[in-house]
Amino acid sequence: MADPPVVRTRGLTKRYRGTDALVGLDLEVAAGEVVGYLGPNGAGKTTTLEMIEGLRRPDGGGVVVDGLPVWPDPNDVKRRIGVQLQATALFDYQRLHEIIYIFGSCYGIHRGRDACVALLERVGLADKAEAFVDELSGGQAQRLSIALALVNDPVVTFLDEPTTGLDPRARRALWDVIGEINRDGTTVVLTTHYMEEAERLCDRVAVMDRGRIMALDVPRALITRLGAEATVRFDLSDRVPAADLCLLDGATDCRAVENGYEVVADDAQRTVVSLLELARTRGLRVAHLDIKGADLEDVFLSMTGRKLSDDEDEANASALKKRRRFGFGGGR
Ligand SMILES: Nc1ncnc2c1ncn2[C@@H]1O[C@H](COP(=O)(O)OP(=O)(O)OP(=O)(O)O)[C@@H](O)[C@H]1O
Ligand SMILES: [Mg+2]
Incomplete structure (x- = not known):
């Protein structure tokens, strides 16, 4: 027992x-x-x-x-x-x-x-x-x-x-x-x-x-339960509706953020390929591209709609x- x-x-x-x-x-x-x-x-x-x-x-x-x-x-x-x-x-x-x-x-x-x-x-x-x-x-x-x-x-x-x-x-x-x-x-x-x-x-x-x-x-x-492998973060040389980015291959969620966009992906490689294709067809440049593996921050965000780290400086103080x-x- x-x-x-x-x-x-x-x-x-x-x-x-x-x-x-x-x-x-x-x-x-x-x-x-x-x-x-x-x-x-x-x-x-x-x-x-x-x-x-x-x-x-x-x-x-x-x-x-x-x-x-x-x-x-x-x-x-x-x-x-x-x-x-x-x-x-x-x-x-x-x-x-x-x-x-x-x-x-x-x-x-x-x-x-x-x-x-x-x-x-x-x-x-x-x-x-x-x-x-x-x-x-x-x-x-x-x-x-x-x-x-x-x-x-x-x-x-x-x-x-x-x-x-x-x-x-x-x-x-x-x-x-x-x-x-x-x-x-x-x-x-x-x-x-x-x-x-x-x-x-x-x-x-x-x-x-x-x-x-x-x-x-x-x-x-x-x-793992989030079903998201990673968050793909980037900026584009011109604004696009965030909803368009949700249509990228492998994307499960997307949002416009202060310095560009974040796309939550269950297959980051497919999402990046699809993003570059979208940029090419619309004549846009992709900047500051990075891929962050899913972490507890994403878990908190998906459950509350807020970022835990926004709170960090305030919490430290x-x-x-x-x-x-x-x-x-x-x-x-
Ligand atoms: N003695 C108290 N009298 C009245 N309200 C209180 C008291 N202690 C806590 N609270 C309220 O209860 C809630 C939870 O507070 P608590 O201190 O447990 O949070 P916490 O998660 O530990 O926060 P922190 O990260 O700032 O330490 C808060 O809204 C706080 O304002
Ligand atoms: Mg406390």
């Missing part, structure tokens, strides 16, 4: 001042998985995570973590899980190994200095054991908050936008850290609005928008604002 899920939510709902923030969320996370909630600002990612973590009370539905109902009394569950909040406040002038000790002692785990350094090692911060929090870069601060989400050797750890606001190099380095934690046996549930992160890190992705899970599956399966407000590093 399969192991029971580590996390199970059933019909989870939340209303804020009469407005639905979450509408009946169902999700099961198996032991050893990395599952991600992918969605734009305000989708309900943090609300969901914090109801599972026992930090926000749901208005309806239930959550079971490691076989225990989280509500009405979340304390037993809190002892067994690791939590990295979207914003973390720590004392600036405490050394990293001291913070690890203090957080561990809250769970009754009194680590010696070497054991504290060993935990910092897991997130690549062993050489900063004597440093003050104040001295950390944004990426290092995020690593520390992940280490703190591991102090009690949790069965599952929850990471709320672990890489938002980091530069691409720091983000990739953190993916390695999270992958490593998972390989060590910790189940990981995270939120993100980076589709690349979801694709690279997650065994399964719940695509969220406006308080609903629009789709939940292995990233490749979500993309808002994440940094939240972190700074709570006095915790972020991109320095």
